[in-house]
Amino acid sequence: MHYFNGTGWIARFTGTETTMARAVDVDAWDEATGVALVVDTERGVRRPVTDYPDFSHLARADQVVAALPGGGWRAYWKDEGPDGGPLTEPVLAWLITSTGSATAITVDATAHVDNADSADRLIPPDEG
Template sequence: MDVDAWDAATGVSVVVDPQRGARRPVTDYTDFSHLERADQVVAVIPGAGWRAHWKDEGPDSGPLTEQVLAWLVTSKERATPVPVDAHGHTDDAESADRLIPPGDE
């Protein structure tokens, strides 16, 4: 769960409980053990002609190349390519075998 706020009086992190439809301190959960810093997206930049290539993700387990629509830049200074397929669907390309820069064939 994502931390939604911090209790000003106690300093305890607060999350949204979707079943109650209200905020709850994380300490209300019996299985709570710790918080972890999330790698949050801080910027999105255009794909700028980059392409993602997989050796065996295409038809009949053949090659597949898709345009990178955008790059997600995170708070940990990581850039993740987000390609778009022929149907307009997106996903991350972290499993791509190769990222092809603009102008390379």
């Protein structure tokens, strides 16, 4: 599974008695201290990760630097279709990350968009 955000970092929190463990996008960096900042949705402000007692660590996230058309590629799952049969969905786009990896983004018959990380294979346009 890919996790994308603008800064390329997420903050991991272990949880407390009143909050669940979670991963939060690092929104910015404090210019004076260099500490990662996250949005506190309850207070409506940015806060340093070190203000949270359950802050665990920072982890890398993928930064999308480009999106390319699907180009006729398809994603194939051998047992995700009706009655546990095969399923094929068109690749809508390829997300390209700052590390050069590409993630296939598919669209299903109901216009639901998702990544194809769990696909059994990707089928090129000249095949089939």
